[in-house]
Amino acid sequence: MADSVIEVVDVHKSFGDNHVLRGVNLRVEKGQSMVVIGGSGSGKSVLMKHIIGLLRPDSGRVLISGVDITRLDKKHLYEIRKKFGMLFQGAALFDSMTVWENVSFALTRSGMKDREARMVAIEKLRLVGLRNVEDLMPSELSGGMRKRVGLARAIAHKPEILLYDEPTTGIDPIMADAINELIIKMREELNVTSVAITHDMHSAYRIAGRIAFLYEGQIVEEGAPDEIQNTSNPLTKQFITGSFEGPIKVEGISVS
C-alpha cells in the first residue's frame, strides 16, 4: 500500500442524467506506467481530470501519495498539483505566449527569473527533440511539435507524476511513434509515475507497464500488456482487436 502513488477508490461522477463514472477503482504504484484504454465517451478523460483534481467526484476518494485530494481546499490542491505534469490532447499551449514562455510557465510563476527560465526551457525542449523553436509562437508549430512542446511544459517543473491525455491522437503514425518513444524516455530518464489514456492499442502496448480497460464507467479488467492481449474477457477482447462484432454494440448500426 505504501508505494501506491495514485489510488482511485469507488469514484462516481454524473453530469446531469449522464452517469459517467460508476465506481472506478484504480491503483498506480510508484514508477509504474499505467495506460487506461476505453472507447469514446467511456469516461477516460473524466477519470483523468479526477486524478489531477480538475473535477471532484460525487462520491468516492482520490488519493495522491496517500492524501485525499477530493477534500482539499484550493491552496493545498495547488500544492499537490505541483507534483503533476499533464500533456493535453490538443497540447493546450497558451496562444499568447512564445514557446519558451509556455515551457517555463510554472517556473516563472514560482519566481524564477526570465533569463534562467529561458535556459531551462531550451534544455527541456532539447529533451523532447526540439531546437531553435523557443521564440516561435504556438500557432507557428505543427501538431506533433505542439505536443512535444506540451510535453516539455509538463516536465519543466520536475513532476513526480505525468498524465497523458490521448498522446497519439490527431498526429501522423510516425510522429505518434516518436511521441511513444518520448513517453518511454521520460519514464526511464525522469523516473516518473505515469498515467495515459488512449484508444490507440498500438500505443498502449508500447508505453504501458499495466493496462486497465474502462468500459461504461468501470474498470472491467486490469493487467500487464501480455495478460490483456491474451484476455478471456469478451469485452476487452473485442476492444483490443478493434472488432465491430461482439458484446459491445455500436448504436444505430447492426450486423447484416
Add this chain to the structure above:
Amino acid sequence: MLRFLALLGGIILRFTETTGRVLLLLLQVIKMMLIPPLEIRNTFKQALEIGVRSVPVVLVTAVFTGMVLALQTYTGFKRFGAEALVGSVVALSMTREMGPVLTGLIVAGRAGAAMAAELGTMRVTEQIDALETLATDPVKYLIVPRFISGLVVMPMLTVVADMIGILGGYAIAVWYYHTSSILYWKRAWDYLELSDLYGGLIKASFFGGMIALICCYEGFYTEGGAEGVGKATTGAVVISFMTILISDYFLTAWLIA
C-alpha cells in the same frame, strides 16, 4: 397559456441563475484581488489592451457626439434666443451622460468582445485546465487583471471622451455658427460642477468593472467548441450593452438623489 408560463419561468430561472453565478464570480475575483502576488505585468497588459487600443474609436465617437450635440442644441435653443447656452449643454451632457455611456459601449464592443472570445477559446482548447494543472488559479491569472483594468481604465477613457466631446461642440458652435468663443467656454465652465464630472467617472468605473466581469464570465464558462465561443462573444456584448444602459438609469437616479 401553460407554454407561455413555462417559457416565462424558464427565462426568469435562467436570469436569476446567471446573475447569481456572476455575483459568485465577483466574490471570487474580490477575494483573489486581496491575495498576493498581484498580477502587475498582466494588469498592465490588459490596461493597454482595453485602454490605449480603444482611444482612436473613443476619439472619433466623442468628437462627433459633441458636434451633433452642439448642432442640435444650437438649432433648438435659437428658437427662444438661448443659443449662448450651447457650451453648458454640451459640457453637461458629455460629462454626466454621453461620455461614460458611449465609452462603455465602445469598450464593451471592442475589448469586452475580445475578452469573451479569448477566454472562450482558452476554455474550449483546455488552456484554462492547463493553467490549473500548472498550479495557477485561472480566476486570479485571467479575470482579476481584466477586472482591475476595467475599473481603472474606463474613467481615464471617459475623461478623454469628455474633453474631446466638448472640443467637438466648440468647433460647431464657434467655427460653424460663429457664436462667441469666450461665451462657449464661460457657459461650459460656469454651469459645470465638479460633481458632474465625478458622477460621470463613478459610472464609468462601474461600467468598466461590469463589462470585464460579464465578458470574462461568458468566456470563462464557454461550452461547445467554436460555436460556443461565438455564442459567448455575442452574449457578452449584448448583456454588457443592456447592463450599461439599464444600470445607467439607476446610477443616475442614485447620484442625483
